[in-house]
Amino acid sequence: MGRATDRRGVLRIDLDAAADGRTRVRRQDTLAVEEPLEIRVGPAGPGRRKPLAVTMRTPGDDLDLAIGFLLTEGLIRSAEDVHTAQLCAGAETPNTYNVVDVVLTPGVPEPTTDPARNFYTTSSCGVCGKASIDAIRTRSRFAVRDDALSVTAATLAALPDRLRAAQRAFDRTGGLHAAGLFTADGELVVLREDVGRHNAVDKVVGWAVRERRLPLAGHVLLVSGRASFELTQKAWMAGVPLLAAVSAPSSLAADLAEEAGMTLVGFLRGQTMNVYAGAERIVAEDAVPTA
16 A cells, blocks of 8 residues: 555544443554645756646555646646656655656647646645636547447446445545546456545546556546546546546536536446436436436
């Protein structure tokens, strides 16, 4: 797990245990780690790359996180736009390696560092640091609307249990979100965990970039929380035709899914789900025609 988890002493208070005289017990608990990651980007050459973003994340898969972030923000288009990406020493003692240095391929434009492109992202919100409304909107180069993906409702219904079974760090902390990429047959391709929903998705996308799998045509992206506008946009940027969430989507997420031609599924729990956009991709074997 690396630094993904940490052990802390806590006072456990259990009112149901009063009859046994053990209402207050001191014990060890496992926490999800949250630390800042600075992403520096620029051309090759002497000197340091310019800081572009600081995100609060769970350490692990940091190169995937940085590259996925650059892709979903529209700053790179493919793995060929990245010459090198490496973890660097930070200023902390002991060294925590909380810096990723990304060298762009010659000819790739250097990101603008004006106020509209100054990013500080918390673990709960990845767009909170944007300086303008225009800076939030990014359009994908992939024609998701034309994706011929078809998934059975039964396959979708089985995905949350498969995602949950693969969440090793969540089992120990209860404090991490997950994003999982699945095939149309329900096979888990890759899973990433993080304290931030957006970071978990960026880690999956960054993995796909480095593996040269973009666009992620014919795949399903499942997130363990809600489906926000931001997560829908990230899925679109990676060419994902179907985004599913175990919780609710937002109105902007549904609007963006409609615009992009994506399928958006929310409240994917047990044997039920709500389809907010792109219902034609979901095959319900015993579907009853609606009036």
